[in-house]
Amino acid sequence: MAFSAMKEKYSSQVHTVVLGATKEEGGTRDYTITVGGEGALPFLHFEGEVPHRPVVALEVWDVVPEWHESLAPYFGDVYNDPAAWAKKCVMEYNADLVVLRLKGADPDVADASPEDCAKVVKDVLAAVGCPLIVLGCGNPEKDSKVLPAVAEATSGEKLLIGVADQENYKSITAACIVHNHNIIAGSPIDINICKQLNILITEMNLPADRIVIDPTTAALGYGLEYGYSIMERARIGALQGDKMLAMPIICNVGHEVWRSKEANASSEDYPAWGDQANRSILWEATTAAALLQAGANILIMRHPKALALVKQNIEELMVPTSFDD
Amino acid sequence: MDKVTVLFTPDNVAVQVEPGTSLLQAAGLAGISLVSSCGGDGTCGRCLVKVEDGHVRVAETGNLSKKAKQSGLVLACQSFVESNVVIGIPSMSRLTEHQVLLDENQLMEEDIGTDEGFFFRPLCRVVELTLSPPTLAENVADWERLQTALRNVIDCSDIRISLPVLRRLPELLRTDDWRVTVIVAQMNDCAEVVDIAAGHVQKELNLYGLAIDIGTTTVAINLIDLKSGLPVGQKGSYNRQASFGDDVISRIIHASEASGGLPELQSAVISTINDLVAELLQLSNIDAHDVRMVTVAGNTTMTHLFLGLSPKYIRLEPYIPLAASTPAVRASELGLNINPAAYVVCFPSVASYVGGDIVAGTLVTNLAQEERIILLIDIGTNGEMVLGNKDWLVTAACSAGPAFEGGGITFGMRAMKGAIDKIKVDPATFDVQVSTVGRCKAQGICGSGLINCLATLRAVGIIDRTGKLQTDLSTPRLRQGDDGWEFVLVYGNDTAHGRDIVITEHDIKNLMRAKAAVYAGIRSMLQAVQLTEDMIDCVLIAGGFGNCLNIRDAITIGLLPDLPTEKYRFIGNSSLKGARLALISQQAWQEAQLLGSKMTYLELSAGNEFMDEFMSALFLPHTDMTRFPSVTNLK
Structure with missing residues (x-):
């Protein structure tokens, strides 16, 4: 007997967001990246279109990061040079795009001025041709000064700038509108706040197709399932026609995973856990793989090998399965 | 220990109390009721009094501001008498003349009893009887004789009498040739002769x-x-x-x-x-x-x-x-x-948080006889609601908290004199005009005022949809206070107490929680019976707000569903009306007994439905803006 698959029909799809702008479009990027647009739950190609594959980004910091020593062989030589670091991420490690984290702006780190931060961003833009994601230092007050300055200095580049939350969304949104960038709207694992922030931002007249949501995730073993279920709800909402939940999703995977004990504990202290280097890579890749299934569109990774594994996973998942023949 | 004297001014009332008595208790003994929202826990900061002479032991100063402490104000509930003192009571600390909802316009001469289809037959009434006199052949006892006569008039077989009345019976029966007037109380299937007078004197007898x-x-x-x-x-x-x-x-x-x-x-x-x-x-x-x-x-x-x-x-x-x-x-x-x-x-209760007041309201609104689907909401501290028609009735209660009655709001107050009930904000200068109950100097804000305030502040952009004050606006009315950011509604020189009347971000969040609870309650109830908002034919608003509540404002902030305003009706104090209806109609009283057991109670705290609804309602008007098209379109 012929098998016929039960198919879910959805009335709507995820918004698409274009990251980066080429010379013709008013920026300086070699190419742009489009994310979103899915008309089905993740990778269910037989139920709807999945027009754009999820993309992976690698982290670059503007100050020397206090990262685990096992990452030093990959980035240690460029820790001091964000531009070279970014280049390495793209050329050597095949990152789709680069995330520049302006940690140095943090008053408790280097308290870099908005102008200095803008300069680092411009240096990185000059070094690579891929679209760029810029994250603030995490101090809302400082970010609301730094990010608008960055937005102004890079006007027209269609950066993805974040993270805007309920406290500081106004200044960041205004800067993104004026200087033609995209924004990351961050919410604390809360579907309502996620949606509310999207409403607030769109009501300031930033179009919905320039918002990417960061629903906040956790590493495997640290509450991943909470973030997962929120993402799933957002996706289902989007497919059922909720425009204010229909933004592509970004997940800060590396940052979360590298805070976990499992990524950092030495093999000597935990011999039963196996080799730390492999373990951390797998921990990061596994977390990312789960988030892909939840509906992530952009994954921010830290370890190049984890990135490679996830890229391979994405390639495999993007091969359409069809029950129609 | 010897008692000490506490003299309260400006009342000039003195009481003798044991040392160690709190000023709150002392005031109570003196017959002065102080505002005490927290019940004497020292947390609400409302029972402020001034030590004018003498000394008290202050256990806690709670959240009193420095300024208040310096001016000699103490919390009455946390201050204890040790020696003779003179205590001044500021007007704001006093529970005063209360605007209670009595429905002067709506209740008075309405023809209850016919309108609702209930017969006029009070629970207690006067009946004139003429008994057949006993003879040697027909020798039934006096009381049984009266019972027989009564049974012809009232529809009840179980008739009782109290001993004192029974003792007076024989002489009364014989005074006016077996003609008597009796007062009968009748409830359900039992009647009692509560008093008897000789002769047919219905006209002279009073019964209230x-x-x-x-x-x-x-x-x-x-x-x-x-x-x-x-x-x-x-x-x-x-x-x-x-x-x-x-x-x-x-x-x-x-x-x-x-x-x-x-x-x-x-x-x-x-x-x-x-x-x-x-x-x-x-x-x-x-x-x-x-x-x-x-x-x-x-x-x-x-x-x-x-x-x-x-x-x-x-x-x-x-x-x-x-x-x-x-x-x-x-x-x-x-x-x-x-x-x-x-x-x-x-009146019988339905459940712990749906009481006889709601049963009375359901009775008087005739909900259980309606073809149409009616939603009855009583927005008080506890938002109770009833949904249904003649075939089914569900009821639920959501804990809205006392915010709409002024509780937990910095300058919240009940709808007494001096309560702000409406504000107007100039969208350019952010200047505020207020109107108050009784048109006197402002003292605080009442529930309907708070709802109007929320809607107005949102309309002019002083708060965003999350209820956050937009601190980047340039107006001196927005400022950092003791309790975080606040917006000045009335400056001290125009208030009754001389202090600036403000609404704080904290107050706004409290109100948002209260309105979210009510709306979430309505939604949860609708979902339980699988109905949508537009299937409600009529919404009856009962309780404290009375006619003061502006429906448009209530919809704008997402307190009430976005239905055409014609579907809303104020019914005032339906609890009192129901009580009155039952008092004059046995049929209504019986119906009330039935109603109590007819209503299906939904416990909102069971399951996640209510909580989910509540969380998404914590936005102005709502996270799902499609539910409030008329509000969204305004923009």
């Missing part, structure tokens, strides 16, 4: 009843002439239990945890009623002895406290009241100053 609505905040009373069914007078005031806390929960805690708490609360409400009744009787020159029947509608906790029943387990999961329906009791058992033998009956 009381319909009482006991609210958590206010008590309202109707004095009814039971011979005609017409109201003689009405009065209302704040419930004196308010000194033991603003909401039912703090009352329950006081009743179950403080020693002597339960009798204290009972006597507080009884004395509130007694004072109101005394005034009513005096005004209309009626003898207390002629008041022989009382119907009482109140929420479950109020009914418990009125009868002196312990409400302890109402508060504890799984929230079980002591009794849903309570027996008829004598006025003397409760200490009501009317005819001691008068019967007092209370």
Whole structure:
């Protein structure tokens, strides 16, 4: 007997967001990246279109990061040079795009001025041709000064700038509108706040197709399932026609995973856990793989090998399965 | 130890108390009721008094500002008398003349009894009887003879009489040749001869009843002439239990945890009623002895406290009241100053948080006879609601908190004189104009004022949809206060107390929670019966807001569903109306008994439905803006 698959029909799809702008479009990027647009739950190609594959980004910091020593062989030589670091991420490690984290702006780190931060961003833009994601230092007050300055200095580049939350969304949104960038709207694992922030931002007249949501995730073993279920709800909402939940999703995977004990504990202290280097890579890749299934569109990774594994996973998942023949 | 004297000004009332007595208790003894939202926990900061002379021991200053402390203000509940003192009571700390919802316009001469399809037949009435005299052959006893005659008139076989009346029976029967006038109380299937007079004297006999609505905040009373069914007078005031806390929960805690708490609360409400009744009787020159029947509608906790029943387990999961329906009791058992033998009956409750007041409201609105789908909401401290029609009725209660009654709001107050009920904000300069109850200097903001405030602040962009004050706006009215950011509604030189009246971000969040709870309650109930908002034909708004509430404002902030305003109707104090209806119609009283058991109670705290709805309602008007098209389109 012929098998016929039960198919879910959805009335709507995820918004698409274009990251980066080429010379013709008013920026300086070699190419742009489009994310979103899915008309089905993740990778269910037989139920709807999945027009754009999820993309992976690698982290670059503007100050020397206090990262685990096992990452030093990959980035240690460029820790001091964000531009070279970014280049390495793209050329050597095949990152789709680069995330520049302006940690140095943090008053408790280097308290870099908005102008200095803008300069680092411009240096990185000059070094690579891929679209760029810029994250603030995490101090809302400082970010609301730094990010608008960055937005102004890079006007027209269609950066993805974040993270805007309920406290500081106004200044960041205004800067993104004026200087033609995209924004990351961050919410604390809360579907309502996620949606509310999207409403607030769109009501300031930033179009919905320039918002990417960061629903906040956790590493495997640290509450991943909470973030997962929120993402799933957002996706289902989007497919059922909720425009204010229909933004592509970004997940800060590396940052979360590298805070976990499992990524950092030495093999000597935990011999039963196996080799730390492999373990951390797998921990990061596994977390990312789960988030892909939840509906992530952009994954921010830290370890190049984890990135490679996830890229391979994405390639495999993007091969359409069809029950129609 | 010797007693010490506390003199209260400007009243000039002195009381003798034991040292160690709190000023709050002392004020109570002096007959002065202070505002005490938290019930004497030292947390609400409302019972401010000024030590004018002498010294008190201050245990806690709570959240008092430095300025207040310097000016000699203390919390009455946390300050204890040690020696003779003189205490000044600022007007803002005083529970004063209360605007209680009595529905002067709506209630008075409405023809209750015919409109609702209930027959006029009071629970207590006067009947003239002519008995056939006994003979040697027909030698039935006097009382049985009276019973037989009565049975021809009233539809009841179980007729009783009290011993004192029985003792007077033989002479009365024979005084006017077996013609007598009897007063009969009849409830359900049982009647009692409560008094007898010789001869046919219906005209000369007076018979009155009381319909009482006991609210958590206010008590309202109707004095009814039971011979005609017409109201003689009405009065209302704040419930004196308010000194033991603003909401039912703090009352329950006081009743179950403080020693002597339960009798204290009972006597507080009884004395509130007694004072109101005394005034009513005096005004209309009626003898207390002629008041022989009382119907009482109140929420479950109020009914418990009125009868002196312990409400302890109402508060504890799984929230079980002591009794849903309570027996008829004598006025003397409760200490009501009317005819001691008068019967007092209370409306049955549905559940712990859906009480007799809601049953009374359902009765008087005739909800259970309607073809159309009706939603009845009583927005008080506890937002109770009933949804349904003649075929089904569901009810639920959501804890909205006291915000709409002014509780938990920095300058919140009940709708008393000086309460801001409406504001106007200039969108360019952010200057504010306010209107107040009684058109006097502003003292605080009442519930409808707060709702209007929220809608207005949102409309001019002073708050965003999350309720956050937009601190980047340039107006001196937005400033950092003791409690975070605040917006000045009225500057001190225009207020009754000289302090700036502000609304803080914290207040706004409290209001948002209250409105979210009410809306989430409505949604959860609709979902339980699989209906959508537009299937509601009519929304009846009962309770404290009365006609003050602007429906448009309420929809704008997402408190009420976005339905055409024509679908909304104010019904005022439906609890009092229901009590009055039952008092004059046995049929209505019987229906009330049935209603209590007919209504299906939805426990909103079971399951996640309500919480999910609540969280998404914490936005102006709502996270799902498609539910409020008329609000969204305004933009």
